[in-house]
Amino acid sequence: MSILGIISVALGALLSDNIVFAHYLGIAPFVSKTESLKSALVTGISITLMTGICTIATSILENLVLVPFDIIYLRSVAYVVVVAMSVTVLSAAFKKYAKRLKDIPLSLPLVFSNSAVLGVCLFAAKSGYNLLEAVFYGIFAGVGFTLSAMLFAAVRERLKYSKVPKFFEGIPIILITAGLISLAFMGFDGMKFI
């Protein structure tokens, strides 16, 4: 468990392995929640929270239950249960104790429905990360989502004032713009961190 390994995992999750641009995870909130910088930030924070907590939970499950009892083939079922439970508990807790942060609990069910969290947990398991690496991967994947969502929100401010062909208005131009940003993010592909 070296520090360099953790740094490479974190930087990879942030840039070259960005969950939106390299793995298509969380496209739904990426498209629907980025009209303004604020909503992009709120969605990003709730996704980061969820990915962080869920990767902790799932990697504990992986190391303490699935591997010792040799039931790896149950992985997806077990992960879905754990992730759904964490989302439910967290949103209930937020509703009760953090009334001032109104925006975050509202976006939690959305977070589950768009597969970003489950996807991050599965990727962490597939890459064979240990607990610490998995936690860093989860948190930095969420931060990477926040980064890309905020970048994209800034682009969309500009898109509002530009002339778009009639049939490209709305979703199509958003997807194409996201594709172009993703093309730019491909530039990070060559960076190999140790």
Next chain:
Amino acid sequence: MKSFINKMREGIISENPVLALLLGICPLLAASTRLSDAVVMGMCAIVTTLFSALVIRFVKKKLPEKIKLLVCILFAVFIISIFELLLRAFLLPVSERIGMYLPLLSVTGIIFAKSIRFERVKKTSDALISALACGVGFFAVIFFMALVREVIGNGTFFGLRIFPEEYGMLVLTHPSGGLILLGVVIAVFRHFFGNPDKKEGAK
């Protein structure tokens, strides 16, 4: 028979899960770089949607509202796990490429099921037909995307080489090309079949 055709048309065109409702984009883009992956993923989508429709029919009255969605998702994941194991047994290369995205499909598959509101429909057969139409709509889109991405991007058709690799449009095989192509496909779809969220776009 006529209502069957109407339902199919509705599911494939006016309520297409991808082009009109924007669901399941993640597995769609992930599995559309090769035709073989796309066919497998489309089949999984059809079967899962059918089964989740059935399950929603069964549990709609017996379960409290809070855990209904959870139970449906669990059942969908259960079906998907069977697919995962079958793929790993018989089609190992495909499983290595898209195995990651199958569980994600189950989460969106149940949302397909929710989104066409089976609970409102009276007869089970009607619900099954809409579910089938929904799955076929997903299959059609993923097959078309994979056709474009594999033939133009890679120069092959189901693995058979059509033209040399150097002439392929490499960007189509990357994630960015998938996003751009999906944008173009949705725009073309809107040109021919109208804009499904016109009312939302107006405000």
